[in-house]
Amino acid sequence: MDDVVMQALKRHLATAETLDVSRYQFVNMEAVRSAAGALWPEVRARVFLASRSIIERRIAEDDLIVQCATGFLVIYKATTGNLADQTTARIRADLERFFLGERFADLLRVHATSETLTPAEFEAALAEAGLESGAPPPPAPAPAPRTSHPGLLQSLDYYAAWDVRKEAVASYFVRPVVTETENGPHLGEASLSATLSRPEDRLAFDQAVLARACASLKTLLRAGTRCALIVPAGYSAMSNARLRAGYVTALAHLPREVKKLIWVRLVGAPGDTPASVIAETGRTLLAYTGQLFLDADICSVTLERQMQSDAHWLGARLPDKLTEAARQDVERFLALAKRTGRPVYFDGVHDWERLRYASRTPARLLVGAAIGRHESPPAPFRLTRNALLARAA
Numbered sequence: 001m002d003d004v005v006m007q008a009l010k011r012h013l014a015t016a017e018t019l020d021v022s023r024y025q026f027v028n029m030e031a032v033r034s035a036a037g038a039l040w041p042e043v044r045a046r047v048f049l050a051s052r053s054i055i056e057r058r059i060a061e062d063d064l065i066v067q068c069a070t071g072f073l074v075i076y077k078a079t080t081g082n083l084a085d086q087t088t089a090r091i092r093a094d095l096e097r098f099f100l101g102e103r104f105a106d107l108l109r110v111h112a113t114s115e116t117l118t119p120a121e122f123e124a125a126l127a128e129a130g131l132e133s134g135a136p137p138p139p140a141p142a143p144a145p146r147t148s149h150p151g152l153l154q155s156l157d158y159y160a161a162w163d164v165r166k167e168a169v170a171s172y173f174v175r176p177v178v179t180e181t182e183n184g185p186h187l188g189e190a191s192l193s194a195t196l197s198r199p200e201d202r203l204a205f206d207q208a209v210l211a212r213a214c215a216s217l218k219t220l221l222r223a224g225t226r227c228a229l230i231v232p233a234g235y236s237a238m239s240n241a242r243l244r245a246g247y248v249t250a251l252a253h254l255p256r257e258v259k260k261l262i263w264v265r266l267v268g269a270p271g272d273t274p275a276s277v278i279a280e281t282g283r284t285l286l287a288y289t290g291q292l293f294l295d296a297d298i299c300s301v302t303l304e305r306q307m308q309s310d311a312h313w314l315g316a317r318l319p320d321k322l323t324e325a326a327r328q329d330v331e332r333f334l335a336l337a338k339r340t341g342r343p344v345y346f347d348g349v350h351d352w353e354r355l356r357y358a359s360r361t362p363a364r365l366l367v368g369a370a371i372g373r374h375e376s377p378p379a380p381f382r383l384t385r386n387a388l389l390a391r392a393a
Contacts, residue, residue, distance in 0.1 A: 009064055012075065013119045020080050021117050021125065022088040024051070024095065025071040027109040036104040043104045046245065049252040050102075050287040051095055056256055057290065058091050068129035071110075080116070088114040101283050149201055152178050153208050156216070160372035161230065161345070161365045162383055170380035171228035173265070173347065173367045174213045176205070189295070189317075193236060193268050203237035207250055214258055216376055221257060225379040228261045230293055235269040238281050251288040265293035266311070275305040282309030293345065299329050303336045315345035315365070318354050327357075334362055352391075359385065 092112035158172040294311035319326035349368030
């Protein structure tokens with residue numbers, strides 16, 4: 001058990017008369033082990049990593065999670081009674097829904113109970129859960145693969161994501177600043193994908209971006225405030241199950257307060273990508289991120305593939321020139337996105353013309369230089385429509 005969790009648990013046991021506890025036991029693990037064969041260690045690690053992330057999203061920050069040999073114990077600090085029962089039921093349903101789409105893990109079922117125990121009863125439950133015999137520790141974070149472009153990433157810019165409805169900025173799109181090229185310090189997604197043509201190189205680059213963004217977020221948290229950072233993840237790496245495992249392992253090992261505020265934006269998926277691959281990629285990432293953003297081409301004639309990803313947001317980059325044909329593309333994209341029921345974001349709001357135009361559309365988030373670019377993420381701030389458009393006057 002993690003030393004920090006153990007110390008917090010000992011303090012809680014010393015003062016609490018009773019504990020509200022949920023037990024989650026994975027049923028049918030031997031069948032999964034048999035079906036997975038040599039892949040069992042990888043499958044088991046993915047099951048526990050994803051399950052912990054799913055549980056963390058449903059419970060309070062100071063609740064405790066204890067990993068056991070065949071599942072988890074969750075100790076609630078404030079949740080009791082019917083609310084604890086309801087939370088337990090929701091988590092069980094979330095876990096089984098996730099397992100149904102996972103190869104081999106689709107054989108798993110989850111037995112979940114919620115009960116109030118005395119400290120002595122809890123210690124007995126802890127022993128029964130297999131902790132004394134040593135539940136296997138979580139796997140170490142996967143090392144970043146070597147890249148043939150080690151010096152490409154120089155720093156990060158943070159582009160304010162203006163929430164049109166709330167008239168505020170509380171999240172930022174993370175954009176890498178690269179070594180100077182003929183295209184300048186910012187490579188568009190097409191240029192970046194061409195430069196990092198090997199999926200292994202793209203994974204290493206995205207992991208470096210993730211690490212730097214997390215460092216910035218930790219600095220903000222230490223200052224007593226917080227925001228959400230939306231980090232890009234290239235489709236060429238994320239669509240490969242082996243490489244994706246390295247990225248989600250890095251996400252899973254983030255501190256809990258950081259993990260909740262790191263959101264993933266899947267970029268660079270070709271228009272003819274099979275819907276099943278987008279669905280699998282998105283579903284796996286969803287287990288490790290609070291929000292999933294999915295880029296599409298503004299000229300898309302259908303968003304059926306993106307619909308199957310279960311992404312929270314759909315978005316696109318605005319055309320460089322707002323010709324009549326380009327405006328028609330935007331209107332068609334908005335109509336297609338409306339059918340999906342998902343909110344829309346527009347990137348590329350880099351001048352006043354596009355700001356004025358985009359602010360009149362149903363898009364929920366607008367991102368670009370006209371909204372604001374920062375070298376480090378500021379605290380959330382209010383930004384009214386009138387104040388923003390006055391800058392464009």
